[in-house]
Amino acid sequence: MLPRWQLLRFCEAGFFFSRISRIAVASGPFTYLNGGKLKRRILMLRSHKITLFLLLAVTLIGGCVPVIAPDSPVGQLQPRVIAPDRINSLQDGITTAEKVLLELGEPDYAWDRQRVFVYCWATNDVASVSLTHLSRPDGYWPLFINHHFLLIAFDDAGHVSRHQLMEDDSSHRIRLDDLRREWTAAGAKP
């Protein structure tokens, strides 16, 4: 079974080619029959059709070229962005896990029996134009994407013992497994 986005592409392509083929037939040799009257009539019809087609095309692709502002979230899988002021409010030794959850929400990863919370999100590096037909199904290009990792470790009393915000570009130099090894006691999946 094809994914929904591929089916949509096929439908759009089918629609496009059906319009093109009809126009091609209309401008073919049959149009010279009946002393040219038929040709004029078909040409008139063709101009209507072209206008209609352009109207439809503009309407249908109107939402396909969204301009994405810098630092806005990308994709539908990770639409959450942790605001800088919320990160700045974290204080080692003072902020509790309860406060972290209430202000930042649930973490994307919880390691080492929930002693380490990891929040991940991605933002656009620069203002960019996203072409839906050329991008991945989740809605973004892998280029010009900044990846953010906020890691928060808790002590036995449930206070923040250490936190760090790390940023990575599209080259993916930061690997989650490496972070897990560095931040957890066991250094591996339990």
Add this chain to the structure above:
Amino acid sequence: MTLHLPCIRGVAICLLIMIAGCVQHRPLDDLSRQAVAFMKPGTVSEEELLLHFGTPTFSYDNERILTWRMGRSSLNYDELTPAMRPLSAHSRDRDTTDWQGTKYDLVVVLDGHRRLQRFSLLPVHGE
């Protein structure tokens, strides 16, 4: 001047396509207020929360803190319901970043009597 049938048909199709996105749904702010309207601290029990929202997606500190990822319902677009299916029982060291369809993250803190102490509804993605 007479309007031809194909012309009328074309205009009708164009109008239908153009007004297709004009159907107004209730804004998320309204939905979020409605979704947590019953949540009065000190009165709502854990059982009521579970019956209302289903199994939480994340729990912390012996299930004293529970979270749900809320999104627009697939059955009723004007309703906010849990957007993500619950994780497995081994959620203490989970690996998932699926926020698809999530509009709010609901974080609930329970007191010693397993009643609602406080909560926050954090916006995830605006419309």
